[in-house]
Amino acid sequence: MxxxxxxxxxxxxxxxxxxxxxxxxxxxxxxxxxxxxxxxxxxxxxxxxxxxxxARIASLGKxxxxxxxxxxxxxxxxxxxxxxxxxxxxxxxxxxxxxxxxxxxxxxxxxxxxxxxxxxxxxxxxxxxxxxxxxxxxxxxxxxxxxxTVEPSGGPDKGRVLLGLHPEETPDEVVAFAFESARQRGVPLEAVTAFRLPPQPGALLAAPSPALQVPPPLPEADDSAELLREAELEQEERLRPFAERWPAVELIPSVVPGDAAGRLVEGSRDAGLLVVGRHHRHRIGSLLIGSVAHAVLHHAHCPVAVVPPAGGASGPSGT
Missing domain, CATH: 3.40.50.620 (HUPs)
Incomplete structure (x- = not known):
């Protein structure tokens, strides 16, 4: 078959x-x-x-x-x-x-x-x-x-849909799958975007060698707030056309510092479905699976949907 x-x-x-x-x-x-x-x-x-x-039976003509x-x-x-x-x-x-x-x-x-x-x-x-x-x-x-497995309160079909979103790299079909899944279930969709904070000046333990090029100045501590605002704006812009296409879906934007995989695994404790892309746009063909998808497949507490890029899927639909 x-x-x-x-x-x-x-x-x-x-x-x-x-x-x-x-x-x-x-x-x-x-x-x-x-x-x-x-x-x-x-x-x-x-x-x-x-x-x-x-095969052996068939080889005997039977x-x-x-x-x-x-x-x-x-x-x-x-x-x-x-x-x-x-x-x-x-x-x-x-x-x-x-x-x-x-x-x-x-x-x-x-x-x-x-x-x-x-x-x-x-x-x-x-x-x-x-x-x-x-x-x-x-x-x-x-x-x-x-x-x-950690079952959400109200049953496995009542947990929200959790989307791992990189505004620049997550393909449209992954985002669309998450929105349609939330619509089918009648539950909210939480889009999680994680970003890494710059190192604090105290993290530099020693001055760079004179033989090396001096790195640019490290960001000030209060630059973290600016990075957060920029990430929130990027996520909002990325999700806007999908929110307009699926107006009935309650969208919960979430932009947090730290490791994306760790945030998604923790969030999966009370989610009904976690959606990630197979790999990022810069990956070559289908030879590699993204590190976030790999991590959540091993550790998530709810079902995980790994969505292939365009050309490999039959369209955004799910439960």
Missing amino acids: SDTSTASEPPVVVGVDGSDHSLRALEWALGAGESLGAPVVVAHVRSDALQLGA EPELPDTVLKAVRTVVEERGHTVPVRYASLDGAVTDALPAAARGGRLLVTGSRGHGGFVSLLLGSTSRTLAMTAPCPLVVVPHEAR
Whole structure:
């Protein structure tokens, strides 16, 4: 199965492997599909042993009849839960990092759990998470495991949407995804822009060597207030066209000194969704994932949406 798009509505695709972590992702994906009115595709990448067995049977000229027991068990879970949108099931072959992005081609979202077993054993801990975050053709939503989750008061759908915003580097599609996600949920959107304060004069422990070029004077201490005002104006200007496009979304601008990733992780404790871009505009192709996205994927307390740049996403939509 290489394309899960439908003529009527792009689906929410969720990768499962039968683990508790993937079932948390499944529950989130079903809720997202119901909120968006989008079908859900439940995808399982068969184990290497099962794929090899099927290939050997096929090489003998026989039709392999090896049921996907994981997908069968997950189907039971879905039917017991109930659902209000169409749900389809896909048993996939190949590597997880190849099969899931292929299944999500034309999809609205790709959803995964933070850990699992089998093909998901290193998700968020190593190369699997980094690869999916870099190669997913649509926004990737990673649902954290239970021990790391802090549920907002009122339920998981009531927490605000948190956007990591660099006014000069965050692409339009990332900002639009965050605004549309907040609109779909009916919750506020907090846009967080972090900036670093200049070092204080006392931080210079020794005079520069005469052989070196003398650096320019350090900013005065009260320049911090001016830097804050400049950052606030930059953020306001960057968000203005989106606020006009989504007037029903309550926008909470937040400009703070310090580390962006740390601020977002702390803010995720009472958020329903954290939105970041895959990488900045100056990155080359899709070879690197931004440091902020990497950090929040590992440490955020709520689901994280990593939005690809233009050309890799199906459009701003989310839950």
